[in-house]
Amino acid sequence: MAIKLSLLILFFAVMVGIGLYCRRHASDVAGFVLGGRSVGPWLTAFAYGTSYFSAVVFVGYAGQFGWRYGIAATWAGLGNAFLGSLLAWVVLGRRTRVMTQHLDSATMPEFFGRRFESRRLKLAASVIIFLFLIPYTASLYNGLSRLFAMAFDVDYELCVAVMAILTGVYVIAGGYMATAINDFIQGIIMLVGICAVIGAVLQSQGGFLTALDSLARVSDPTVSNTPGVFASFFGPDPLNLLGVVLLTSLGTWGLPQMVQKFYAIKNEASISKGTVISTAFAAIVAGGCYFLGGFGRLYSDKVDVASQGYDAIIPTMLSGLPTFLIAVVVILVLSASMSTLSSLVLTSSSTLTLDFIQGNLIKHMGEKQKLRWMRALVVVFIAISVVLAIIQYRSSVTFIAQLMGISWGALAGAFLAPFLYGLYWKRTTRSACAASFFFSTTVMLANILVGELFPPLLRSPINCGAFCMLAGLVLVPLVSLFTSPPDSRQVEKIFSCYDQTITVTMRDSIGRPERKK
Template sequence: MQSQTATTATFVILAIYVIIMVGIGIYMSRRTKSSEDFMLGGRNVGSWLTAFSYGTTYFSAVVFIGYAGQFGWLYGASASWIGVGNAIIGSLIPFFLIGKRTRLMTNHIGAKTMPEFFERRFDSKGLKTIAALIVFIFLIPYTASVYNGLSRLFGMVFDLGDNGATYIIIAMAVLSAVYVTLGGYKATALNDFFQGIIMLIGIITVVALTVQKKDGISAAFDALNRISDSKTETGTLGSFFGPDPINLLGVVILTSLGTWGLPQMVQKFYAIKDEQAIKKGAFISTLFAFVVAGGSYFMGGFVRLYCTLGGDKDKTYIETVNGKPVYDTMVPALLQQALPSILIGLVVVLVLSASLSTLSSLVLTSSSTLTNDLIKPRIKNFDDKHQVMFMRIFIAVFLLISVIIACNKNASISTLMSYSWGALSGAFLGPFLYGLFMKKVSKAACCASFITGVGISVMHMILFSLNIEAFSGIKEAIIGLNCPLSLLSPINAGAFSMIVSLIIVPVISAFTKAPDKKIVDNAFSSLEKSV
């Protein structure tokens, strides 16, 4: 619990932050004239706003609170490799590889959302409908995981019980709904820029204080190497690749490659202004990811110096559930020890900034997809005014469902996020990526990817998370395999679904019929232009 002075300072910082967020929403509402303005900012967003919007959508409380704590505990300092993967594979490569093609092709065929891209690119209304349902359903657990991360931090700062955490979740949902509903994409992008600056300052400060508290980097690594890892071995938690490099690779794949197929990430390229903005944005977003993601995982690598499962009075005792530590409590415990209480307000705003920027992109992607791809085609005379109105209504519906799930504390932050990313990117990665580069990609291949991406995530959830008695035999048989790449992990299941998508799309396309040649040639004719 903070001192009275520190608590007051935190409330003042929060109040200023909220006023700025709402003010930006009101300002941008006057510049939002059409549904394309609301969804994509008129496709005229510059490099800095796009890069910061991409980065702040990428990283939230899920990374800072959930993943940094869990993988810092499991892999020690080697968890920093996740941040490196996020910067290079998740930020730099997609800007250069798919940024220009996405902007050109989606603009040429008139696609405002990823489901609409599948419809126009593959001449299939069915693909659009299925994709829209997948987006709406599987963005919900990701949103819930962001709320869980926020409630953990606020619970630590203000010593809140379960009811208090619920009120915080509701308040954050209302705040994100207000400025997204008012200003749409433009308000989200401008807020993301402001929030990104806060994240950069906050992460650098937190990492410096975390290491300083343990007498510098060398002393911290020495102390880390004296601690036994999960296999009761010493000398691994401070090593280059850590105690479990194979499963660490699974995390890198899920959190890095996944961005290539996530609708809330790819949609940033729909809205970017021109080719120069893409090139410039690539370097800005990569640097942002190195600092924010790299800093978060580097900080998380030292949680064992601050947390314990018992027997060390100098560390915070971490509770266990079914013999496993509650990972989501580790980073809040670290912050409580490493930071002066007067700086906790900075961390609160840091995590709030990261989370609200992600939430705004998620709700905007979900509501625009539901309205544009499911409602609009089925209602006559559905003009721009009605479309924006429905998007605002679905923002509220989406947030309400997410809040209800977030108030259930049984699922960890990383589990919720893993199932969401695994299903979404496992379904869309192959069809979207190959759809930009290969003319022979077929509708059947897209359907197969949709089925495997969602199927793998749902089956894993049924077998290993819901603990349904009827499937216990299958679960025990899989456990008995003793596979080095843990099939029990929803993270590895998500990474596996993405790799499957990349394999089956070209294979099935080779044996099935491609869309009509005129449709395909029209889509690819856009690539001969400049942005």
């Protein structure tokens, strides 16, 4: 217990200390929200990765999908690395950074408002972000509580309160830069921790080959009658596994807390380096989490999924580890959860302030007033998420994976297609953007309320969210072709930021605009 508490206290002290140190970077809106658009490749890549992977992945997704698909669940981690990280950086990174600077937009709703010249789209996007980030935040607390209960036997409400307060302190004090530096430290902890945990768990099962052989002997007639299916390449249910891969990988392309990382990166060279770093980070962390979860059925004699739920699988697997490794696991998941929570509350508070309150509830806001509102809303958002997390825990409404599926499905389904086409296709219209917003939010809300009326494959929020994303990629170009085109002069003006893509000047324009000729 002394080892666990010592590591926790040290961890919290470092996080808060960095927040206080970064106060000078958060003296204006650009610094608080984007770190002055001067964040380097390592900080940006780790901020992207740690915002991507949280207790939802480590406890919820790894446990649930490892149990369902066996070792084939590792495909989800590989999809996260190559589709959710590598391809996202290649396709979105540079164009997002250049166009958002050109449009002077600091948030995703602000991008939609200026790219499509629509105040209504900006307001709609800000409301969608606020409403659907809440379920995701509640899921972070739930996953963390499972491990704290295993390691410390500590009350859930106390665990939630401590995590929320300390995250709020360093976000309010240091803004995005404090979040990015903390994410870097937390990312290192996650890399070391996941490798150590995988090694220890496999060793407890006699090594990798022995564990894999034991997994091949596991049978579950309710899932499949194929011998060795849980140790096979594609597992017992490849189609539903594909839905998991798509939602958790392609979904990052439309999540505001992920895409806004590209807004803040320093220059073009940083984007190239960040692509490699982010991909490697995701391959180790996400691939490791799902790979570990794939051996969950070896502990079927110690966990009752029917009564305890999928979220108990990973804590059960870890409960027999040495004390020091359990402390490392707690810090690992705490790091993952706090980094994601800080990203979510910063995204939500900045979006509400800049895209909803400013110009609507308050017509004119100075820099200091904006900062006060954003810091106050960080507190409000954290408080709401804490209350909902406790309510959800006491009522046992749903599993972690389903909470995340609802959030990711609605946000990525609404934003992915209009954001992607808005960066690349001049013909994209505001009507198409609105159609994507309406379609995905309506479908996901219906899935929550009357999910039993959906076709069997789409009753899962995860599959439904993946469907919304893919549907949006078809819906946006179709609606754009059948609606009035945007003003050509305005569109050419917006896309003029890409006219210099083959020149050295463009490379310098992100980081050192004074060198433009």
